[in-house]
Amino acid sequence: MNATTTGLFAPLRLREVELPTRVGMAPMSQYQADPATHTVTGWHLPHYAARARAGLGPVMVEATGISPQGLVTPHDLGLWDHTQQKGLADVATAIAAAGAVPALQLSHGGRKASRTRPWDGDAHLRPDQGGWEVIGPSPLSFAPGYALPRPATTTDLEQVLADFARSARLALEAGYRMIELHAGHGRLLHSFLSPLANQRTDRYGGAFTHRIRLLVETVEAVRQVWPGKLPLAVRLSCEDVQPGGWSMDDTLALVPILARAGVDLIDCSSGGIRRPQQRRTGPGFQVPYAAAIRERTGVATAAVGQINDTAHAEHILFTGQADLVLLGRALLTHPQLTLASQAAQHLVPPSYRRAHRPPAGEHLPEL
Numbered sequence: 001m002n003a004t005t006t007g008l009f010a011p012l013r014l015r016e017v018e019l020p021t022r023v024g025m026a027p028m029s030q031y032q033a034d035p036a037t038h039t040v041t042g043w044h045l046p047h048y049a050a051r052a053r054a055g056l057g058p059v060m061v062e063a064t065g066i067s068p069q070g071l072v073t074p075h076d077l078g079l080w081d082h083t084q085q086k087g088l089a090d091v092a093t094a095i096a097a098a099g100a101v102p103a104l105q106l107s108h109g110g111r112k113a114s115r116t117r118p119w120d121g122d123a124h125l126r127p128d129q130g131g132w133e134v135i136g137p138s139p140l141s142f143a144p145g146y147a148l149p150r151p152a153t154t155t156d157l158e159q160v161l162a163d164f165a166r167s168a169r170l171a172l173e174a175g176y177r178m179i180e181l182h183a184g185h186g187r188l189l190h191s192f193l194s195p196l197a198n199q200r201t202d203r204y205g206g207a208f209t210h211r212i213r214l215l216v217e218t219v220e221a222v223r224q225v226w227p228g229k230l231p232l233a234v235r236l237s238c239e240d241v242q243p244g245g246w247s248m249d250d251t252l253a254l255v256p257i258l259a260r261a262g263v264d265l266i267d268c269s270s271g272g273i274r275r276p277q278q279r280r281t282g283p284g285f286q287v288p289y290a291a292a293i294r295e296r297t298g299v300a301t302a303a304v305g306q307i308n309d310t311a312h313a314e315h316i317l318f319t320g321q322a323d324l325v326l327l328g329r330a331l332l333t334h335p336q337l338t339l340a341s342q343a344a345q346h347l348v349p350p351s352y353r354r355a356h357r358p359p360a361g362e363h364l365p366e367l
Helices: 044-052 082-097 154-173 188-193 213-223 248-261 287-297 310-318 329-333 342-347 350-355
Strands: 012-014 017-019 023-025 058-065 101-107 178-183 232-237 265-269 300-303 324-327
Touching: 023 044, 044 058, 044 082, 058 082, 058 178, 058 324, 082 101, 082 154, 101 154, 154 178, 154 213, 178 188, 178 213, 188 213, 213 232, 213 248, 232 248, 248 287, 265 287, 287 300, 310 324
Parallel strands: 023 058, 023 324, 058 101, 101 178, 178 232, 232 265, 265 300, 300 324
Antiparallel strands: 012 017
């Protein structure tokens, strides 16, 4: 197969959006927002623009809180007002100008909320320290040292749905062409899915059909404001990897329901429902989730997790295990990683081509 036409650097169409390549940047929290306003700072624009110049399809902006209560830390980006929207619009413009598709992940932190940044100790913020009320499906803490969440009321959940829809509308106006709902890693939507966090007995707890209700309703609420021509993704923790938790069988039952509600892509992660958690990881350890969902449901998938080079990413695509590969940590340290592939030489920006090996018979331009 020719990688330039059928692999990593081939386009992928989702609804009416064409991703120029099948490799993208995964959402990764930067914890660099203004802690008073949760707005974009001088960190974000160059960070995202540099990766967008690397021949990527989507560049996914980090988990962005849909409300003050939905933040995980004070340094998270937020999107519930027009001040926040303006900075995020600048980021979307920079991503698009570099040739990638601007995408944004929307999140409610749930019982992981009201924390300091990892390098500030990852400590609980009490109300007298600038913290905020934490909600979850049940009064079960995420981990020792985390807040005991207040069980969310029906009114709370109605507000969550409205907040997701509002943020999606603001993202649309800001120029984003794809959004992703964060339903993994122990955040609010994931915690409602998992019996390890959800011990409710109302219409949002108990049976599988009740535990998935909040996520399905969130998708439906977002689709009311997110145009039918634009793709919608969901990041799932495909299994909790803990006894009695959410399983891969649960995910395979959920995905067709999400697709009928308007989801186009499943971003396949795992774990994170509570700490401590011990599991074996390694390069591509989550790829089998993407492969199984794609094969058994026909829904498009993104593979993530310790995919550290383009050869591995191309193998995933060539073997039909995913439709899209999202690189994470590898792009933090090597922003132009994907352009090292010979198949991507045509994607190198003209200003950077002097740093790449020219075809036989050509000469490097003068500096």
